[in-house]
Amino acid sequence: MNAQNAIDLTAVITTPENIQFEYRIAGPFRRLPALLLDFAIRMMCLVAIFILMMVVGATAAIPSGMIFFLILLASFALDWFYGLFFETYWNGQTPGKWLTMIQVISVDGRPINAYQATVRNFLRLADFAPMVSLEMFAADAPPAYVIPTFLVSLICMTLTSRFQRLGDLAAGTMVVVNERSWVPANVKLEDTRVVSLSEHIPANFRMSPTLAKAIALYAERRGRISIGRRTELASHLANPLLKQFNFRDDTSPDLLLCALYYRAFVSKEAFSEVKRFAPPPATDTGLTSKDTDATLLVNLMPDSLELPPPILKAPL
Amino acid sequence: MRIAELLEKRRQGWLELERMCDSFRSVKYPFANQGSLVSRFSALYRAACTDLSMAEQYQLPPATVEYLHRLVGRAHSQLYRSRQFATHRWFHYMSRVAPQSIFRDPCVKVAFIVFFGLFTLSAMISWSEVRFPGFAERILGADQIKALETNFDKPLEKNFNDYVMMSGFYIKHNTSIGLQCFALGPLILPSLCALAYNAVVLGASFGYMARSDVEQGDVFFQFVTAHGVFELTAIALSAASGLRLGIGLFATGGLRRVDSFRLNAERALPIILASVVLFFMAAFTEGFVSPSPLPYFFKACVAILSSGLLMYYFVVLGYPHPDIDREIANSEDNPWRSVGVDHATR
Known part of the structure; x- marks a missing residue:
């Protein structure tokens, strides 16, 4: 049921709708900031309560014993x-986890x-073990074993497939990443040479799913790769295809792959829209209603398609 | 393979789902009294699920698939939210399931025998000065004996302020130690050491104070009588819960080690919860009743009453009974349900 993808750090969940989807599992370095944030928040709460109680104690006629009782209890x-309360009521998140966008869920995908x-949360102390004494850092410090080394949890996370402490x-339970992903931004194929090249790709050429x-x-x-590197990467795939299509050898491999991409994923009608609409502003939600099929799919980089200078001559 | 139109059709739905997830993040009960919202949300969620499952067939680009995975994940965790804290369920758990579970747990018996055995032994050795001279002094140390004596030099008399403050201190200090015993359970030794250490030291103090030549003994027993029952039981229970947790790592009973650990954590939970409750009760007794100048008769009554309460909870409610067995046998709260079979076949 809960198959585990051995390569990617994802957990596969099967929903009641009988759909499988993946959660990205949060590793120790994703969880540490949340832990530190929670610690800071707890400390701040404690200080705030302390100050509040002192003020109340100074102004109201409450016995000092009561004040100390409340501080100790808090x-x-x-x-x-703290963790127990928030994870129960906040759907598996503490404030620190909320800020770092991770969440605790059951290993079968249900909420905790x-x-x-x-x-x-009760077992947290075992995960912090072994504790190191303050004396290690200053000889005159009290011998209090208060500094966690997290060794137990680190070892435990290394040995389990879901980074569980x-x-x-x-x-x-397991901790997964619960962040909003970027809405697929748009690859804007502004270079018209892509279109003209794609028209020269033989009409009977069928792309296999893996190639697509x-x-x-x-x-x-x-978009994130330098031009020289693009040529190098693309040529592995492009050179055999250039031969197959009888294109000129000096056709830019990058351009050929763009043309194939255009042909595979962008319709002709869609492309004509590109010229009519200005590229949409990069808003928070990523897409506006203006984003029609013109601008398609998936690129992190907004400045993605400056194509290299034309090497393409008229295809043979 | 012209998927542009298809994606365009779907995208508005995804974006709407995304917006709904965003707006729910800050709301506690997003679906309260909003049936239409629920149905809209679940319709969008199911649509996104379908898109995801058809992704291969549609030949969606990988980044879009990745996006859909995350979108479905977010929506899933909003739709299937954590069950809220159901009071009646916890009441049932604490009043029915927990005592039964604690009573039948061999770890509790072991912890009780270790604790009260060592306690009695240490108390007796420390008490019989003639046969074992210097035992109490070596265990406790001269400084601590002096501190004990000065603590109970004067007759008990404190004001309300001290009562409240001290009970706060006992709650924080003692309960934390109990919870630490539980948390360190997977490492087994810390739990057992804490248990044995407490048994020996407490036993030695009791034995020393019971000697006829120690004048402070009277005041000491005036102090400890009322809360001792709760506190000693709580110490033993907290170590028992740690032990139960640690045992699960070794005695797997045919389960996978991880599953066994999980099952035993489930069994340890009622024990530590009972222990925390007892620590709280002990703290209030220790804060208010123990240091008060009330007559010894009254404090003894408190001790007898609390013993009766513990007997009722752990023995009367805990003693195996066919009726209760039938009631909780298949309850998913019961950690001893159909011992292991269910888990082994999973």
Whole structure:
């Protein structure tokens, strides 16, 4: 049911709709900032409560014992019930996890319940072990074992396929990335030579799915690659195709792949739209209603398609 | 393979789903009283699911597939949210399931025998000065004995302020130690060491104070009688929960090690919860009743009452009974349900 992709760090979930989708698993370095943030938030809460109680104690007629009682109780609750409370009520997220956009879920993809939140948070101390004493850093410091080394959790995460710490193992949970992904930005094929070249690709040429996938991957990433490197990468795929299509040898391999991409994914009608609409502003949601089929698909880089200087002469 | 039109048709739905996910992030109960919203959301979610499952067939570009994976993931975690804390369910768990589970747990028995055995032994050795001279002094150290004696030099008399403050301190300090015993359970030794250490030191203090030549003994027993029952039980229970957790790593009972660990964590939870509750009750008794100048008779009554309460909870409610067995046998809250079979066949 929960197949594990051995190469990518993703967990496959099967939903009640009988759909499989993947979660990206958050590793230790994704989780550490959340831990530190939570620690900082807890400390700030504690300081705030302390100051508040002192002010209340100074102004109102409340016995000082009560003030200390409340401070002690608050620090105890923050120590042991902070994560438990938030993960139960905030759908598997603490404020730190919320800020770093990670989330705790069950290994079977369901949200965690109060029981799981309790177990994984009570076991946090074991994951922090072994603790290092303050004395290691200053000889006159009190021998308090308060500095966590996280060794247990790191070893445990290394040995499990879902980066689970001990608490996660005991509760049957895992931490996944829950960030909004970028809406596929648009590859803008502004260079008309792409179109003219694509028209010369033999009409009976059928692209296999793997070839289409490879070309799409290339088109998505080429914006981040230097021109020389583009030629080098593209030529592996382009040179045999140039021969097959009887194109001139000095046709830019990059341009050929763009033309194939255009042919595979962008319709002719769509391309004509490009000229009519100005490229959409890069808004937060990425797409506006103006983004018609003209601008298609998937590129992280907005400045993606400056094509290299033309090497293409008229195709043979 | 002209997928531009197709994507365009779908994209508005994805964006709407995305916007809904964004707006839900900050809301606690996004679906409260909004049936139309739920149905719209789930329709969009199902559509995105379908798109994802058809991605191969449509030959969507990889980045779009990746986008769909994340979109579906986000929507999934919004739609299937964590179950809220159901009070009646926890009440049932604590009143029915927990005592049964604790009573039948061999780890609890082991922890109790270790703790009260060592405690009694240490108390007796420390008490019989003639046969074992210097035992208490060596265990506790001269400084701590002095501190003990000065603590109980004067008759008990404190004001309300101290009562409240001290109970706060006991809650934080003692319960933290109990929870640490549980948390360090997977490493087994820390739990057992803490248990044995507490048993020996407490036993030695009790034994020393019970000696006839120690004048502070009277005040000491005035102090410890009321809360001792709760506190000693809580210490033993917290170590038992840690032990149960650690045992799961070794005695897997035919399960995979990870599954066994998980199952035993489930079994350890009622024990540590009971222990936390007892630590809280002990803290309040220790804060308010123990240091008060009330007559010893009253404090003894508190001790007897609390013993009765514990007996009722752990023995009367915990003793195996066919009716209760039938009631909780297949409850998913019961960590001992059909011992292992269910998990092994999974």
